[in-house]
Amino acid sequence: MAFDLYDLVNKYPPQQMMAIPLAIFVIGLMIIGVNFMFTGAPVSLGIDFAGGTAVTIITDDTPEQLESYFASYPLISIGEGLNRGNYLRFGPMSDDQFRLLSQDIGARYPDAKVDQIGESFGETLQQQALFALLISFIGMSVIVFIAFRTVIPSIAVVFAAFADILITAAIMDIIGLPLSLGTTAALLMLIGYSVDSDILLTTRILKRQGKLEDKLSNAFRTGFIMTTTTLSAVLALLIVSWIGGIEIILQIATVLLIGLIVDLINTWMFNAGLLKWYVQSGRAAKEVRR
Structure with missing residues (x-):
């Protein structure tokens, strides 16, 4: 028998489909909790939120030489790109220390770009970013409940979106990617991507006529193609931005x-498994009759 990728959602019982995403979610929750205990934030904060200085320079100096030159300053990290580009992150410092840093940078790297964010301003940005995430998530949840008007499918969509954000944040902790204005914007975009695929799945299962197996495989085919197409574009963007x-x-x-890969798991394993159980158990028919 030929292997059919799009029939994978029909090969396993709901309990097995949901087990792996739930295990990953619990591990992600533990990582977030540990990071919060040690740093006071679920995700390590970048300069945008914690305050500090970012310096972009074009130089042939090695990271070791840069560390030696800036040894008297709170250098946090050095990011390397192609074309001799380097991105330096410094922690918060006094005004006098910042002036000295600016002088040292200007003396050795006259074409460098220097950006500074104060701690108090960073805290304000942090609060605004958190507020934006909360409002987006609450708004999404309300729209989902209004659209489906059934408890379990709505909870499945909301949980999958929440799990996408949490697991992605946990992976950010693991790879050392800080929370910044840019990554916050990406997390907000993930809410939209997640809800898009989850609503596609839920609508196909609950609103269309036909066999459950056919509806699941057809929904998976459409959703998988949509997500992998987006993944290809994002991968190209990542490569170009790294080179530049x-x-x-x-x-x-x-x-x-990261988030789109996580969304594939949560949507087509957890959400699909929960909806399969929901339909097979007869709960969907009972709620429709009500």
Whole structure:
């Protein structure tokens, strides 16, 4: 028998389909919790939110030489790109120390770009970003409940979106990608991508006529093609931004790439498994009759 990728959603019982995404979710929750215990934030904060200085320079100096030259300053990390591009992140410092840093940079790297964000301003941005995430998530949840008017399918969509954000944030902790304005924007975009695929799946299963197996495989075919097409575009964006040394675009593309892969797992394993159980158990028919 030929292998049919799009029939995978019909090969396993709901319990097995949901087990792996739930296990990944629990692990992600633990990672977020540990990071919160040690840093006071679920995800490591970047300069945009914690305050600090970002320096972009074009130089042949090695990272070791850069570390040595800036040894007297709170250098956090050095990001390397192609075309001799380097992205340096410094922690918060006093005004006097910042002036000295600016002088040292100007003396050795006259074409460098220097950006500074104060701690208090960073905290304000942090609060605004959190508010934006909460409002987006709450708004999405309300729209989903209004659209489907059934508890279990609506909860499945909302949980899948929440799991996408949480697991992506946990992976950001693992790979050392800080939360910045760019990565926050990417997380907001993930809410839209997640809900898009989940609503596609839920609508196909609950609103269309036919066998459950056919509806699942057809929904998976459409959703998988949609997501992999987006993944290809995001991967191209990531490669171009890495070659060009465009840090903020690179961060956005990285978060989107991670989040879209996570969304494939949550949508087509957890959400599909839950909806399969929901229909097979007869609960869907009972709620329709009501």
